[in-house]
Amino acid sequence: MISISLLGSTGSIGVSTLDVLRRYPDRFRVVFLGAGKNLRILSAQIREFHPRAVSLSDAASAVKLKALFPELEVWSGEEGLLKGALMEEADKVVVGVSGMSGLMPTLAALQAGKPVALANKEAVVEGGALLKPYMDLVIPVDSEHSSLFQLLRKHDPAEIKRVYITASGGPFLHRSLSEEITREEVLHHPTWSMGPKITVDSATMANKALEIIEAANLFGLQASQIGVVVQPQSVIHSLVEFCDGTFHAQMSVPDMRFPIGYALFFPERAPKSLREDLPFPFGPLELLPPNTEKFPFLPLAYDVISRGGARPIVFNAANEAAVELFLQGHLPFHRLIGQVKEAYDTLDYPAPSSAKEVLSLHREVKKRVEGILHERWCK
Numbered sequence: 618m619i620s621i622s623l624l625g626s627t628g629s630i631g632v633s634t635l636d637v638l639r640r641y642p643d644r645f646r647v648v649f650l651g652a653g654k655n656l657r658i659l660s661a662q663i664r665e666f667h668p669r670a671v672s673l674s675d676a677a678s679a680v681k682l683k684a685l686f687p688e689l690e691v692w693s694g695e696e697g698l699l700k701g702a703l704m705e706e707a708d709k710v711v712v713g714v715s716g717m718s719g720l721m722p723t724l725a726a727l728q729a730g731k732p733v734a735l736a737n738k739e740a741v742v743e744g745g746a747l748l749k750p751y752m753d754l755v756i757p758v759d760s761e762h763s764s765l766f767q768l769l770r771k772h773d774p775a776e777i778k779r780v781y782i783t784a785s786g787g788p789f790l791h792r793s794l795s796e797e798i799t800r801e802e803v804l805h806h807p808t809w810s811m812g813p814k815i816t817v818d819s820a821t822m823a824n825k826a827l828e829i830i831e832a833a834n835l836f837g838l839q840a841s842q843i844g845v846v847v848q849p850q851s852v853i854h855s856l857v858e859f860c861d862g863t864f865h866a867q868m869s870v871p872d873m874r875f876p877i878g879y880a881l882f883f884p885e886r887a888p889k890s891l892r893e894d895l896p897f898p899f900g901p902l903e904l905l906p907p908n909t910e911k912f913p914f915l916p917l918a919y920d921v922i923s924r925g926g927a928r929p930i931v932f933n934a935a936n937e938a939a940v941e942l943f944l945q946g947h948l949p950f951h952r953l954i955g956q957v958k959e960a961y962d963t964l965d966y967p968a969p970s971s972a973k974e975v976l977s978l979h980r981e982v983k984k985r986v987e988g989i990l991h992e993r994w995c996k
């Protein structure tokens with residue numbers, strides 16, 4: 618029986634993780650559920666999965682939860698999430714929280730020697746240097762990186778010339794990023810069902826830029842070893858190009874339960890398909906070059922990798938600030954990319970050297986960009 622500590626249980630990754638776990642009650646047991654403030658979903662999950670402890674980032678919600686479940690250990694805040702990641706009985710930690718709230722618990726779990734199924738790409742992007750010594754314990758959950766992990770571990774690194782992560786191209790693959798675009802169109806991803814932040818990032822391709830940086834950090838690759846190809850059906854998740862000019866691809870229908878299931882069962886595989894309704898054969902499948910002029914975050918990602926230091930933090934924090942302002946209805950979508958690029962090109966900071974410094978710089982950049990954007994767009 619494998620005991621799982623799940624951080625971010627009420628979100629898109631968390632709900633999919635629990636959907637895999639509920640199919641295998643004889644293989645997994647949930648010992649911890651951590652969330653932000655969604656009492657309703659967390660309460661239902663507690664009734665179904667009976668964790669020993671839970672945590673909410675919001676202290677007031679934690680008090681309400683304790684009143685509902687007096688027998689349960691209820692924690693709150695950053696400390697609560699950290700305690701969940703470090704629970705002695707947890708054999709594996711799933712990190713499905715969003716934003717930088719995942720960095721400290723991920724680092725702590727890895728330092729304690731626990732395998733981490735890691736979906737939280739922001740932590741890998743901004744905290745790559747800190748996580749590097751523990752990468753042997755990381756099982757990537759992001760679909761492209763799970764896919765690369767599966768392909769790369771089967772081959773001698775000397776045989777591999779380049780890797781490619783795929784992109785659906787988002788809702789505006791064949792449309793210009795004009796001022797007519799509505800919030801609903803941005804939030805309607807053509808192939809994946811995900812949380813709002815990552816869905817906006819898919820429409821600007823910030824998500825793919827973050828994933829290029831994530832791949833460099835997870836697999837120790839140079840910028841020149843990582844390519845991007847557009848695969849509009851989101852069935853091929855990555856490709857590996859070998860030195861002899863041949864390629865291997867990894868495929869599954871776009872459903873996060875596949876990479877999550879892989880990470881939960883690793884080093885084994887789930888004994889049966891996580892979906893009964895597989896529409897095989899998947900075709901027709903297209904592979905297209907990305908449009909780097911329309912989506913300038915892609916070339917920016919390579920700049921981030923080659924310059925390192927504080928660049929990943931400036932990019933991710935500036936993007937987070939801009940996406941929040943878009944979701945609040947202030948920043949028009951067609952201006953989002955330009956505003957983030959401007960912040961990236963103008964803000965400069967020395968490299969942080971600890972997790973505390975990473976988080977503090979993240980807050981500083983975000984606050985600064987929020988200030989600039991509020992001044993421009995919230996009058």
Ligand SMILES: NC(=O)c1ccc[n+]([C@@H]2O[C@H](COP(=O)([O-])OP(=O)(O)OC[C@H]3O[C@@H](n4cnc5c(N)ncnc54)[C@H](OP(=O)(O)O)[C@@H]3O)[C@@H](O)[C@H]2O)c1
Binds near residue numbers: 624713715738811815
């Ligand atoms: N969704 C996908 O398909 C997908 C694919 C690949 C990678 N990822 C990555 O996985 C992560 C999660 O994405 P998502 O789409 O699942 O996001 P989401 O739906 O917005 O869910 C975020 C989860 O994190 C919790 N949370 C947020 N801030 C927290 C904090 N300070 N302390 C504790 N819990 C906190 C939320 O709790 P409440 O809801 O209770 O507030 C929720 O459970 C992101 O880093 C994303 O980039 C997602």
